[in-house]
Amino acid sequence: MTRWPRSYPFALIIALIALIPVAVLATLATDSADMFDSRNLQVLNNTLLLMLLTAFGSIVIGVPLAILTTYVYLPWRRFWVVLLAAPLALPSYLGAFTFYAAFGPGGELETISGITTPRFNGLIGTAIVMALYTYPFVLLTTRASLASLDAGQVNAARTLGLSLFRSIILVVLPRIKNGIAAGSLLAALYALSDFGTPAIMNFDTFTRVIYVEYNAFGLSQAAMLSLQLMVIVGLVLILESRVKGTQEQPGRHLMLWPGKWQLGLMLASTLPVVLMAIFLPLTIFFLWLWRDGSGNFEITYAWNSAHASILAAIFAVVVALPVAYAAIQGKAGRIMERITYIGFGVPGIVMGTALVYVGLKLPFLYQTLGLLVLAYVLRFLPLAVGTIRSTSEGIDSSLVNAARVLGASPNEAFKRVTLPLTMRGLVAGAALVFLEAMRELPATLLLGPTGFETLATYLWRVYEAGYFGMAAVPGLLLILISGLGLALMFSGEKWNELKQL
């Protein structure tokens, strides 16, 4: 029998912990009688359509933007990267809500300009909003793959007469499949588990049915439906794992120097995305702030949000490292990694309730910050695992072997070779977890210490009561702090780029 890679025991423990909520749901679901209602077929159909359209939309927006921001020489490049990744700092439910308030007859846009705009709702409306707020996943994972791709092959293809466009399609895209797939997988899982956006856009998905059952005190039925949703999540995960990456020599990546008007055209083409995903919600929030004032908001909410999210980001990265390495080292590791993805596909309210049961088994943890951080880690671990894995896959294993031949212990090789090379993935993963934890609502409400208010819980309070003018200050602060998280993420990237040059 061959020896297990060192990361396996850790990854196994983490995978088992990730399975605990599933076990809780299975126990809760045993009370329930109805397995599957034929009416749910329509909902299932809606859910799958939304998932596919969201994944598709996020690729259509995310991949070109990734190529633009990685391979094209842009003035103030970092500004553009941060701007285009900024929708990550905006929770999609805020986006959906401002879209709802802005468009349509009687919406804010009509009030301001007098022009009646079409409504944003149904499948198409939901998919557009979802794609606008999930494409940064694709943008970031694709950028990570692009950055570690040696330009030599593209240059060779172009020397042999292939046009630039075709060489990108034929030579670059196939090699970044993994990065694109990792990002669109996250987008798809997000579409599966998000409740707020389809609810506001008035579109029936699985999460809505679960939510209706849950609110009608049909906990066991909600648990059963969540398990069914998990089957879909599982199928998506299996599909994604079929996409195989290729090992490459790292090198300096491609850089294009377009003319002035070409550059202008490229940047102008990003305008609709920026306007819709960032400018519109911000404008609506400032409008509300100006109209309704700040309400009884307290600044400690922002501190609570940031504090819990930073802890979650740090722990998620620490936990994600062995899982990501296990995934690279073998098939069993790959399975363990897949298991940790389950949390991302479970609707927050169900996950929150499942963890209440877990917490009650450990009364010293129940209603402490510790349990809340654990919940964040379980839910958002895949974000860290995905980014760390996709950067580590790009690392040439011969570097580690060389270090070992030169006498470094496995630990030293890891610390001095592997870890620095994965730094970008670590920082990006931590930032993604931070951003998601900042906006997480149901688990925060159910699991945080009593009296623990965050920006998201305050937003919920005022939205639920119909005072959404008061959402302006916490909404803007949430965006601001998330923006700082993003900036941090890109400062990590700069550090890495400097080393490459």
Add this chain to the structure above:
Amino acid sequence: MQRRTFLHSMALFGALGVCPSLLANSVSGSANAISVEQLPELKGELTLYLGRGEGGLYEDVLNAIKKRNPSFKLNIRRGPTAALANAIVAEAKAGVRRADLFWAVDSGAIGLVSGAGLAQSLPKDLISQLKPEFQFSNWIPVTGRIRTLPYNTERLSADKIPDNIMELPESGLSIGWAPAYASFQSFVTAMRLIAGENATADWLKRMNDKATRYAGELGVVMAVERGEVDLGLANHYYTLRLKSGKPNARVNLAFTQNDAGCLVNASGIVALKEGDLAANFIRYLLTQEVQSYLASEAYEIPLVGNVAPPKGLPTLDTISPPKVDLTKLADLRPTLSLMRKAGVL
């Protein structure tokens, strides 16, 4: 921001003269609404599970209570009512009791908690402060809400609206509703109890062809105001709050007569642990000051004595709400299965 909260709490309990509406209420108030001045001081610590968001108005009430009772510590956990009810039941099963009080947004959640045998019985003199139809042995309704028909004032006038909820589908009006919303489901439960299963199922089917679905009742009222639909089904306070922020809003309230369409439901509070402290805390919620504050600021219906109803809403005795035992509204399963069969959910 701190200052504003402070001013609110001052207005609420301290300087009555500062706030004209409170002054007016305390002059005209009836004998059976007790003032905070008559209540014992709270000493000790309680944990309250608060089953609703509320944009700071409940916060003001709770802050004012804390301010008045310096040696009383109140821990608050907020969350969706259903989630907190589930958590309370789970906690009780695991023997980890954290909540002393549960303030729920609708009576269905109260039914779940008391059905699990967790609601403590409350002192008689506390219960008797409420209007007779709101007296129950193990929970206290805090404020009421009434089912209404908000309508777009540009598209129709009140006389075009049937005063019988059962005739609504044939009125020729376009209708907005939010079937997934807890208050709507309580209303259907009431209809089931009043008109019977078959009539309710039939009504749901007829309505389903005419109605546009929204996620919540705030959405319904907004849609009515925007003219997306002629009329909606919603709790009264969404319309009143919308109008307070937008005085020229194109929406007004209509009521049906003596059927589930004008059901009066209540938010309520349950004591989960025995003891005087929890009961005395509840007494504060039923005072003249808190009841009239919630009426004037949150547009909720006071349920104690003669505290005036919120502005823009007729008094309860001019509306003819149906007589329904509110605790029976907790029986949601048959309602959901009716709604599902009718294709509404």
